[in-house]
Amino acid sequence: MVRLDPRWAALVTYVPASGELVPIEVVVRLLPADFPEDAPEDPALFPATADGSDVPAGGLSQRMLNSVRLEAGRKKLEGLITGDAGQMPDHVRARLREVFGEQLTGRTAGPGRPRRDPLEVLRACLAVEQGTPDRKTLDQVAAELGVDRPWLKEALNWARRQDPPLFTTPGRGRRGGALTPEGRALLAELGGADQEE
Incomplete structure (x- = not known):
């Protein structure tokens, strides 16, 4: 109420x-x-x-x-x-x-932790990166991943806030972003590198 x-x-x-x-x-x-x-x-x-x-x-x-x-x-x-x-x-x-x-x-989220596991977050970041050349919107990427747009934005922001960052922030007036070397390394470590093109 x-x-x-x-x-x-x-x-x-x-x-x-x-x-x-x-x-x-x-x-x-x-x-x-x-x-x-x-x-x-x-x-x-x-x-x-x-x-x-x-x-x-x-x-x-x-x-x-x-x-x-x-x-x-x-x-x-x-x-x-x-x-x-x-x-x-x-x-x-x-x-x-x-x-x-x-x-x-999935499990209780702690402070600063996304409400899904890091592998899913990094795969979402990769999907946004791969959709950037085709000018895909966050809504389109979210629909392809089967998640909602607020969660996708939260996941991207979480990845950007890590130290070191796992996902880049696009320049002003640009969309998307890309996995950083640290993000790619963690994605490979967690077993998600097979989804990269």
């Missing part, structure tokens, strides 16, 4: 797909007039029905709908599941990890 303002809240439903939590449903509902402003954003507190006896002037506005931040909700939920944020009983978190953890991360 996400509070939009003192009187409105959104309940967002996410499911794990392709290694990410993706939103599949958003319900925006009017909260009771006496709903505490400091109440926790607990889905259990989300009202089953909207109370139409005390509706603010204008009702649900476009501005209110636009204020729903799906990405912020996803990060918050992932943090709860992986244990990086929030307060949650240990047995509840353990059950969430059991159900969703492997689908989300």
Whole structure:
């Protein structure tokens, strides 16, 4: 549940797909007039029905709908599941990890680590490099790899942030990039060099 303002809240439903939590449903509902402003954003507190006896002037506005931040909700939920944020009983978190953890991360991701294994990240970098001469977009490469664009961008940025970098940053106005010598060496070490052309 996400509070939009003192009187409105959104309940967002996410499911794990392709290694990410993706939103599949958003319900925006009017909260009771006496709903505490400091109440926790607990889905259990989300009202089953909207109370139409005390509706603010204008009702649900476009501005209110636009204020729903799906990405912020996803990060918050992932943090709860992986244990990086929030307060949650240990047995509840353990059950969430059991159900969703492997689908989300393959294994629990540590700080600065991509949410998939380094070999998959380096293969993604190689695919972007090989697609550069054909001017392939990140969307096209992501579709070919069977991943979504946000994950691909995260993978490329992770590779660029390593010391030494594993993937180059393209010049201004250019797209793509290339594996660095260190990136190619690690790719070969991990058994992914056979995919190079």
